[in-house]
Amino acid sequence: ENMFNLMVIDAKAGSGKTLMSIVSAMRLIDLGQYEKIVYVRNSIESLDKGADVGYLAGNEEKFRIYNMALYDTLEFIAKKKLKKSEHQDNIESIKSKTDDLIERYNIEMLWPGEARGRTLSNAIVIMDEWQNSSESTTQLILSRLDESCLGIVIGSNRQIDNLYLNKYNNGLTTLLKHTKFEHPELKMFAITLDRAVRGKFAEFT
DSSP, rough: OOSSSEEEEEEEETOOOOHHHHHHHHHHHHSSSSSEEEEOOOOOOOOOOOGGGGGGGSSSHHHHHHTHHHHHHHHHHHHHHHHHGGTTOHHHHHHHHHHHHHHTTEEEEOOOOOOOEEEEESSEEESSSGGSSHHHHHHHHHHTTOTTTTEEEEETOOOOTTTOOOOOTSSHHHHHHTTTSTTTTEEEEEEOOOOSSOOHHHHHH
């Protein structure tokens, strides 16, 4: 049984937080502790309206843009799992391996707006870029999880793109505050990661 029900990670850009969360979730599923991964990400992408995903046609394309961090992560894992002889650089091989990962680990992508009325069970629910989510969105998602779930909340208070939120009132900050107190009904853990592994550019930001 896991020591924690909810983990909160505040990490700077390029620290590998999405990758660590996905790989850890896969490991727990391999161990038989959970059945699926549910990836939740808010749709606030940029302060520049011209770059807003609302201007793109088709829900599928928007969905892919919203979840680019997840697809990038899955492609990275797929490449690592493909041996040199399996055409590591072949686009079709990588896509096929990525699809295999999505199927094997029952990876589901969820928009916060679709969560109402859902109950999530036996799932590791990864809430990414959570500095862009409000307290009410946080409550909405967490209230969907039953006691067989593990929640992982990740984000960076240095990268808030939501005009209506700041570092004091967003969902990530709210949960970080809660981890400082005992909650008998929920075992929580928080960590801050300061190191960027993506390289010089991420370290600079």
